[in-house]
Amino acid sequence: MSAPVPAASPGTPGALGILVFVLFFAATILLGAGLGWRRGHSGRPAGAETSEEWGLGGRSFGTWITWFLVGGDFYTAYTVIAVPALVYAVGAYGFFALPYTIIVYPFVYAVMPRLWQLAKAGGHLTAADLVRARFASRPLEIAVAATGLLAIIPYIALQLVGIRTVLEALGLPGEVPLVVAFVSLAAYTWLGGLHAPALTAFLKDVMIYLVVIVAVTVIPLHLGGYGAMFATAAAHMKPPPAGHVLGVGQAVPYATLALSSALAAFLYPHTLTGVLAARDADTIRRNAVMLPAYTLLLGLIAMLGLMAHAAGIVTSHSTAVVPLLFLRIFPGWFAGFAFAAIAVGALVPAAVMAVGAANLVTRNLLPALLPRRSGPDNARAAQVSGLLVKLAALGCILLLNPTFAIDLQLLGGVWVLQTLPALVLGLLKLGLRASGLLAGWAAGMAGGTWMVMADGLKPVHALHLGGGTMSVSTGLLALLLNLAVSLAVSGAFAGLAQPRTSWSPPWRNAARK
Amino acid sequence: MKTVPGDRRRRWPGLLLLLPVAGLLWVPFYDRPMPALFGFPFFYWYQLAWVPLTSLAIWLAWRLGRA
Numbered sequence: 161m162s163a164p165v166p167a168a169s170p171g172t173p174g175a176l177g178i179l180v181f182v183l184f185f186a187a188t189i190l191l192g193a194g195l196g197w198r199r200g201h202s203g204r205p206a207g208a209e210t211s212e213e214w215g216l217g218g219r220s221f222g223t224w225i226t227w228f229l230v231g232g233d234f235y236t237a238y239t240v241i242a243v244p245a246l247v248y249a250v251g252a253y254g255f256f257a258l259p260y261t262i263i264v265y266p267f268v269y270a271v272m273p274r275l276w277q278l279a280k281a282g283g284h285l286t287a288a289d290l291v292r293a294r295f296a297s298r299p300l301e302i303a304v305a306a307t308g309l310l311a312i313i314p315y316i317a318l319q320l321v322g323i324r325t326v327l328e329a330l331g332l333p334g335e336v337p338l339v340v341a342f343v344s345l346a347a348y349t350w351l352g353g354l355h356a357p358a359l360t361a362f363l364k365d366v367m368i369y370l371v372v373i374v375a376v377t378v379i380p381l382h383l384g385g386y387g388a389m390f391a392t393a394a395a396h397m398k399p400p401p402a403g404h405v406l407g408v409g410q411a412v413p414y415a416t417l418a419l420s421s422a423l424a425a426f427l428y429p430h431t432l433t434g435v436l437a438a439r440d441a442d443t444i445r446r447n448a449v450m451l452p453a454y455t456l457l458l459g460l461i462a463m464l465g466l467m468a469h470a471a472g473i474v475t476s477h478s479t480a481v482v483p484l485l486f487l488r489i490f491p492g493w494f495a496g497f498a499f500a501a502i503a504v505g506a507l508v509p510a511a512v513m514a515v516g517a518a519n520l521v522t523r524n525l526l527p528a529l530l531p532r533r534s535g536p537d538n539a540r541a542a543q544v545s546g547l548l549v550k551l552a553a554l555g556c557i558l559l560l561n562p563t564f565a566i567d568l569q570l571l572g573g574v575w576v577l578q579t580l581p582a583l584v585l586g587l588l589k590l591g592l593r594a595s596g597l598l599a600g601w602a603a604g605m606a607g608g609t610w611m612v613m614a615d616g617l618k619p620v621h622a623l624h625l626g627g628g629t630m631s632v633s634t635g636l637l638a639l640l641l642n643l644a645v646s647l648a649v650s651g652a653f654a655g656l657a658q659p660r661t662s663w664s665p666p667w668r669n670a671a672r673k
Numbered sequence: 674m675k676t677v678p679g680d681r682r683r684r685w686p687g688l689l690l691l692l693p694v695a696g697l698l699w700v701p702f703y704d705r706p707m708p709a710l711f712g713f714p715f716f717y718w719y720q721l722a723w724v725p726l727t728s729l730a731i732w733l734a735w736r737l738g739r740a
Contacts, residue, residue, distance in 0.1 A: 258720045259697035262727050266690035269731050387712030404704050405716035411700040419698060449732045456724045459717075 173487060177496030178330055184367070184500035189344050189507070192360035194351075216285050216519075217354040217437045223446050225358050229512070230434040230447060231454045232361030234425065235261075236315075237322040237506035240368070240461055244485075245478035247465025251397040252405045255462055259418035261455040264425045269448035271584055272426065273441035286516070287432055287583050288524035294586045297594030303601050304579045305524035308429045309549070311572030312517045315428070316553035317565035319510035320345075321479075324557075326499035329483035335558065341503070342554050349511045349546055354437060357511040364508045367501035369457065375467075375498075376460040379489050383470045393466035409631065413620045416633035424577040424635060427584075429516030430509060510550075518546035567617045574612055574619075574635040578604035581639075581646045596650030604642030608634055686737035693727040 173181075221229060239257075247254035275290060282293050288305035292298070323341035348356050383389045400407050406414060425431060438444050468485045475484060482502075486495045522541045556565045582597045611621045611634045620631040696702075697720065706714040713721075 252716060255717070255720065259723075262720075262723050263694050263697055265727055265731060266693060269734065270687065270690060385712055387709070390712060390714060390717075403706070405706055405714055406700070406704045411704055415698045415700045445731075445735050449728050449735065452724045452728045456721065459721050459724070463717075 173330060173492035173495040173499070177492035177499075180493050180496035181326075181330055181500045181503070184497060185344075185503050188360050188363050188500075188504045189348050191363070192348055192356040192507075192511075216433065217358055219280065219437055220439055221358060221437045221443070222439050223443050223450075225361075226434065226438045226443050226447050227450050228361040228365055229354075229358045229437065230431065231451055232357065232364050232505070233430050233434050233509040233512040234451075235454050235458055236319060236509040237502045237504075238315075238318040239458065240502050240505060241322050241325055241479055241482055242318075243458065243462045244465035244468065245481050247462050248468050248473075248481045249465075249478045251393075251407075251466075252400070253407065253410050253414060254465060255459075256414045256418045256421075257462060258455065258459050259415075260421040260425070261458055262452060263418065264422040265448045265452055267422055268426055268435070268451075269445060271587070272435050272444050272448075274587055275432075275583070276436060276438060276441050276444055279436050285433075285436065285519045286429065286523055287427065287579060288520060291579075291582045291586065292524070295582070295594040295597065297598070300582060300594045300598050300601075301524055303598060304582055305520045307575050307579050307601075307605070308427075309517055309520050309525070311576040312429050312513050313549060313552050314556055314565045314568035314572050315430070316510050316513045316517075316550060317556035318569055319506040319513070320553060320557055321565060322506040323503045325479055326483055326502045329480070329487065330496070330499060338554070338557065341506075342550065345507055345510050345514070346547055346550055348507060349514045349550070350543055353543075354433065354512065354515050357508045357515075358437075360504065361508050364501070364504045367497070368505050371498040371501045372457055372460055374494070375486070375489075376463060379464075379467045379471065379485070382489055383467065389467055389470045392470040396469040409629070413631040413633065416636050417619060420577060420633040420635035420639070421573065423580060423639070424573050427576050427579050428513075429520055430513040433512055433516035433519065510553075514546040514550050515542075517549040518542040521545035521549070570617060570619055571609060571612055574608040574638055575605060577635045577639050578608065578642050581642055585643075585646075590647070591650055591654060592646055593650040593653055595653050596646045596648070599649040600642040600644075600646030603645040604638040607641045608638030611637065683738045686734040689730045689734040689737075692730050693723055696726075697723055 243254065243257050246257075278284070278290060278293070282289070284290050284293060286305065287308060288301045291304045292301035320338060320341050324338050327338075327341070380386050380389050383392065398407065426435065435444055438447070464482055464485060468481045471485055471488055473481060473484050473488060475481060483499065486498050490498065519542060522545050526541070553565075556568065578601050581592065581600055585592060586597075612618070615621055615634070619634055621634045621637055623630050623632055623637075703716055703719040706716065708715055710718045
């Protein structure tokens with residue numbers, strides 16, 4: 161699933177399809193940027209936009225906006241392309257995305273309302289802000305911020321790859337589409353900040369829902385119903401052992417990949433930004449209940465990978481599976497609409513990612529010359545950082561290649577999980593210290609990177625236990641190493657005095673206003 | 674802020690959150706094609722069924738947790 165995609169389509173959606181695409185894509189960008197810009201400026205003099213306003217929407221988003229925003233930026237366009245591509249390539253094993261995006265919500269419910277309260281009380285915008293406040297350690301803050309930034313750039317790059325995939329399916333090959341995608345994204349985020357994606361997330365979701373519901377109803381009808389579809393798809397796959405759906409030895413990697421992905425999902429700057437922008441903690445709790453609705457959609461999207469087999473799509477470039485399937489089944493104008501939905505679906509998360517990354521740069525990575533407060537200077541700095549982050553993502557694809565972005569994104573998932581002890585376990589009474597967490601982070605980063613590289617860029621690592629072999633998620637193994645080192649080193653330093661911190665751990669009940 | 678202070682929330686309903694985690698991470702339980710439902714093998718519909726069940730579990734944990 162990792163080669164660049166040539167436009168080897170069986171047909172193009174025609175002029176009407178391209179027209180529909182351009183219409184919807186352009187309308188969304190103009191709407192998001194325009195409305196976002198007006199929202200960001202309403203009621204205050206020009207130029208007085210604060211970084212909290214640009215970077216966190218003024219922490220004002222209610223239940224529905226949060227639902228659309230987090231849903232829109234967690235279930236990315238790349239998901240719409242990559243999950244079916246994985247299922248097309250490896251069958252049932254690729255469905256681990258489903259348990260992953262289910263068990264993420266108990267985690268969100270248990271952890272995020274507390275983090276929100278602490279962030280609100282302390283005026284924090286990022287994970288690294290929270291960690292600095294909890295452990296009073298500049299090195300740990302930089303470690304957490306740098307990890308988030310490193311993990312998010314390839315993620316943005318993949319959104320650009322997603323836009324390029326549909327543009328190529330429209331018959332627009334070359335680098336021009338990518339530049340168009342980039343300029344749209346840049347304008348959109350610069351003007352609107354977090355308000356832009358929040359407002360367009362609604363449009364994007366309606367479009368994606370429409371496309372997916374039509375796809376999962378119409379396509380099986382073409383193929384003789386779901387039963388026939390599963391049977392035909394299975395004939396294209398390596399048959400699993402009798403009485404099973406997964407292949408031999410796939411159960412453990414399936415479960416551990418689901419778990420590690422779920423733990424990592426809301427440590428990314430973009431997802432955390434969406435959560436922290438909520439109006440109150442109950443908004444997050446309500447969203448933990450409501451967000452699984454998107455997972456239902458994701459499960460159906462994943463089925464597109466099986467449907468492609470049943471529809472007779474044959475390609476070695478599995479990222480092209482969804483565009484090829486749509487071109488095969490749908491009339492040109494609806495294919496154009498579907499591609500616009502995917503392209504807009506890339507824009508929303510990419511914008512939130514850029515905002516989240518910009519917050520990290522301005523608040524945590526730049527030397528603390530400026531006072532770390534909201535203000536016009538800081539908002540402009542965030543806009544510029546956001547642009548630089550997007551340029552880095554573009555460079556990822558143009559100068560290196562899309563495969564590099566995919567590999568880097570895999571590593572990013574392993575890396576970002578290493579910030580879990582500092583951010584989340586800091587909430588618990590475990591006696592963790594900055595020195596221990598920093599040592600654990602370094603061990604997890606080094607160990608995880610080594611395993612991924614040694615395994616030839618695979619997300620699972622083979623453990624040899626008592627004669628048998630078991631593949632386990634590399635991110636999870638690195639996290640275990642991280643935890644062990646964090647606890648051991650923290651324990652070793654337990655006798656020393658702790659520095660004073662600006663917020664006490666929540667069990668002392670001192671952090672609330 | 675209308676959040677309920679942490680120490681006044683009941684703790685035990687939080688255990689409900691472990692249900693979807695256990696139900697989905699114990700893969701051998703659902704790694705089977707039968708019984709199928711509407712043409713969906715067990716493997717697929719079982720996991721899809723956990724989507725509304727998880728919403729329900731979180732909602733219950735939230736409601737029952739209010740002191």
